[in-house]
Amino acid sequence: MEYKKLDAKDIEFLISLLGNDRVYTGEEINEDFSHDEMGGISRIPDVLVDVNTTEEVSKIMKYASDNLIPVVARGSGTGLVGGSVAVFGGIMMNMSKMNKILEIDEENLTLTLEPGVLLMEISKFVEPYDLFYPPDPGEKSATIAGNINTNAGGMRAVKYGVTRDYIRGLEIVLPNGEVLNVGGKVVKNSSGYSIKDLICGSEGTLGVITKIILKLIPLPKKAVSLLIPFPNLDMAISTVPKIVKSKSAPTAIEFMQREVILAAEEFLGKKFPDNSSDAYLLLTFDGNSLEEIEKAYETVANICLEEGALDVFITDTDERKEAVWSARGAFLEAVKATTTDMDECDVVVPRNKVAEFIKYTDELQKQFDVRIRSFGHAGDGNLHVYVLKDDLSDEAWEKKLSTVFEAMYSKSVELKGLVSGEHGIGYAKKSYMKEQYGPEYVALMKNIKLAFDPKNILNPGKICQ
């Protein structure tokens, strides 16, 4: 499909709608808006606009639809698969100025907010009400709409589930400019196809989210983390299915290796409480009293010691949690700082296959003579495996990366895993998804896209296209 090339008349329309100071072209557009966090895929939009209201979004979509101009809605740009890159140019709507929290409803336990509110603002806002928004992705400066569009998971998924489980209702602007409300403050909903669940994870391809109603739950009063050193990663990860089986319900089960911890120490300029072992599990338990939590974690601590853990360290105070979790939060940036470029595989495999998958990536490291680093959510099977460029030439890197990725995704298929656990498909992972799903599945996705966006103007070139 041929899109219309933006001209002076289009810019004039945008200025008449938004005013001069919210429309940016050419040099005025910060380079940041040409790519996301991972880089690699980049294109500067023809025009960038700051939007403040649903009405503005609606008018822009209507205009773009009438004139066949591609539009991309963008939050903080913290994505990792090029999902928010305007690969066809056109209009980019910066949603991050729509960042107001509109209402906390303590009778329905919901929070109504605009799409550009940052994840970190949500917990800060609701916790004084003794309420809790459980999804906890590592990137706290992501916007809530970005989280919804990728169905972000995060570290508490083991116990509390993922972003999709906390969306009650959405206001969306369809590609033709019509405004639609889906879901609501209701707890149950069997009223036809669940459009809100389809929007969640659609990576900005089906509609533009302009308002959100989130589900909240009572805030657990206490939390304790356990940092558990193991002689090697294999032993650490092999213990995870036994922890899951014990039904003690930790909120998080993360694994980490010494190399990544050392990188985080270097990156943050502060020491981690322990770096003497090759591999660690990091678990969190929450509840309403320390006694209750202690009972749960002692079972798990004993399992770990039986499985060969060197010790179990207790992380119970704010200072201790800060020392451990600030490092965990910095892993991605820290690994990035040790190399020239990297790309990520965010596969999800059944939980009892994590050990096998990680062992396999370790073999690939030797087989292809490339540095591979991984850490992640051992408890929910979602892995973050990073292949590092180091001093490879661009050409050699491209080649090696595609071979290594091909191998990893094939392994994931073999283990009955899926391409992405929480970062999405976007632009970068399309081929791997298509390969796994096959033509019928992809055709169904394309038809869904067609139903929402017959002119294919909203974030084109992503996921199934």
Add this chain to the structure above:
Amino acid sequence: MEILVCVKQVPGTTKVEVDPVTGVLKRDGVDSKMNPYDLYALETALRLKEKHGGTIKVISMGPPQAAEVIREAYMMGADEGALITDRKFAGADVLATSYTISQGVRKLGSFDLILCGKQTTDGDTAQVGPAMAENLNIPHIANVLSIIEMKEKSIVVEMDMASTVEIVEVQFPCLLTVEKGIFQPRLPSYRKKLITKDREVKMITLKDFDDKNEKNYGLNGSPTQVERIFPPDANSDRETWTGTGEQLGHKMASKLKTLKFI
């Protein structure tokens, strides 16, 4: 090397409320923890022991439940511990507290090195450590940033003097209060918890002391009179000054005089 570490149990959170009627801290339902600054002192002791050998004892003063922080010290690697506890010690100010602990220390043994955190998060005076050293008649160095060298009869340390850093050598026995960040404190170990669960926490009361005169302890021994405890008013007025510590000190003093605070 005989090392003693002084630790205190403090409220687990900074969000402690003050009862507006009685002016007393609402401690009910508030968790407690080891004073975070003391973790640095304990970690320093553990590192010294790992390198130079010796034993580590910990001492605390407080109500019987403060034995928890001694147990926590065991979980981090301390060898022995004692709690100074007696109703007659209640209401002690800095002077009485430091005197009481120094009496307890004498009962616990003789030490080459006594380590304290630089201050507590509840009292915040940073005076009990140095005052204890005076009572024990040993030298002390406050705000130690790092340990440069351990010698047979002395220790060389870096001490933070706000605008300068001094390197000093001090003879054993001595007392050091250490700064946050001297070492990253290790986490309590569940394995050690299992091993030490039956280890004794020695209780020291007034009758164990050399000086049994009740007048020297608790409220009786405290010249500080607390008239009222109240939460500070939230005030967002602010002025920013720049200058050396000395200049700012003078400026602060004259400002406080102008405001009739002093």
